[in-house]
Amino acid sequence: xxxxxxxxxxxxxxxxNSVALSTVANGSAKAWSQQxxxxxxxxxxxxxxxxxxxGTGDASFTYTSAMNNDNYSLVAxxxxxxxxSVENSIVREITTSKGRVRNTNDSGTYRDPGxxxxxxxxxxx
Amino acid sequence: MASILKxxxxxxxxxxxxxxxxxxxxxATMSLQQGVAKAWVNYTTxxxxxxxxxxxxxxxxxxGAGSCKIxxxxxxxxxxxxxxxxxxxxxxxxxxxxxxxxxxxxxxxNTSNAAADSGETTGTVHGDLA
Numbered sequence: 407x408x409x410x411x412x413x414x415x416x417x418x419x420x421x422x423n424s425v426a427l428s429t430v431a432n433g434s435a436k437a438w439s440q441q442x443x444x445x446x447x448x449x450x451x452x453x454x455x456x457x458x459x460x461g462t463g464d465a466s467f468t469y470t471s472a473m474n475n476d477n478y479s480l481v482a483x484x485x486x487x488x489x490x491s492v493e494n495s496i497v498r499e500i501t502t503s504k505g506r507v508r509n510t511n512d513s514g515t516y517r518d519p520g521x522x523x524x525x526x527x528x529x530x531x
Numbered sequence: 532m533a534s535i536l537k538x539x540x541x542x543x544x545x546x547x548x549x550x551x552x553x554x555x556x557x558x559a560t561m562s563l564q565q566g567v568a569k570a571w572v573n574y575t576t577x578x579x580x581x582x583x584x585x586x587x588x589x590x591x592x593x594x595g596a597g598s599c600k601i602x603x604x605x606x607x608x609x610x611x612x613x614x615x616x617x618x619x620x621x622x623x624x625x626x627x628x629x630x631x632x633x634x635x636x637x638x639x640x641n642t643s644n645a646a647a648d649s650g651e652t653t654g655t656v657h658g659d660l661a
Contacts, residue, residue, distance in 0.1 A: 408545055413536040421537055431552050434566030438613040438657035440630075450611035450658060452565040471559035481615040481655075485627025485638075492644040493626050512644035523613040523627065525657050530554030530561060 436478070437469055437526040443484065443509065443519040453526075463516030466499065466506035471530055473502045478528020482507040484519035493519045502531065569612070570656040572601055576639055576648040583651070597639035597646040598628065605660055606633045612658025619651040632661065 417424045439451035446459035448467075455470040480500055484493040484507075492512040499506035505526060509519045543549040550563040570587040574580060580591045580599055592600035614635040618625040624644075628636040637654060641647040 413534045415535040417535055417537045419537050419539045431555060435657050440611050440613045474556045483615045483625060483627055486629055492640050494624050523615050525613055525615045529556060531556040531558045
């Protein structure tokens with residue numbers, strides 16, 4: 407049977423390691439994904455409804471549950487196209503419903519990475 | 532009324548690995564387990580790699596200049612997890628070389644796009660633990 411617990415603070419059984427539930431909620435990632443750089447397919451994700459290939463080195467994803475505003479943190483790291491390649495990730499767009507990331511090689515030319523890894527922290531709507 | 536819950540472990544009732552929390556705006560719920568970082572690390576790549584602080588990281592393996600395998604204490608369930616990070620080296624970049632269930636392999640590049648030791652690197656892992 408599902409149950410609901412309403413508390414302000416969590417502590418371990420010894421009464422140490424106190425953390426406010428608001429910190430747990432604020433500190434938790436609201437979305438993350440690992441998506442294929444060439445096919446725009448999510449290998450795995452959380453709170454990601456869809457992924458769109460916006461072009462070469464350009465991918466976006468939409469959220470299942472929207473963010474409260476566009477003042478959140480989107481971090482992206484790309485890589486393993488090849489062991490020696492340099493991939494530069496750039497956050498292109500942040501809205502309440504969508505995040506978009508671009509990727510370039512070491513010359514600044516857009517190209518698809520092996521994967522895009524992203525994480526989102528902020529306030530859900 | 533403020534309240535405090537003292538426990539060592541929490542599990543979901545319907546599914547042990549799924550505890551739901553309410554969003555900040557109150558319009559949605561989300562999985563606590565999915566939002567929690569499964570590992571994080573702050574390390575320095577130099578002649579010897581130094582783990583400055585970390586969570587769920589058992590060791591760092593020096594694989595060459597700027598190239599670091601971050602080995603997990605508790606492994607991931609698959610290699611489709613997300614590693615995001617930054618490194619402190621001017622306009623340098625942090626790239627991913629590989630991800631396996633027991634490690635994530637990051638390489639720091641300098642401003643000339645060559646793999647190089649950086650002063651400090653930070654990384655966070657989200658995904659599914661085994």
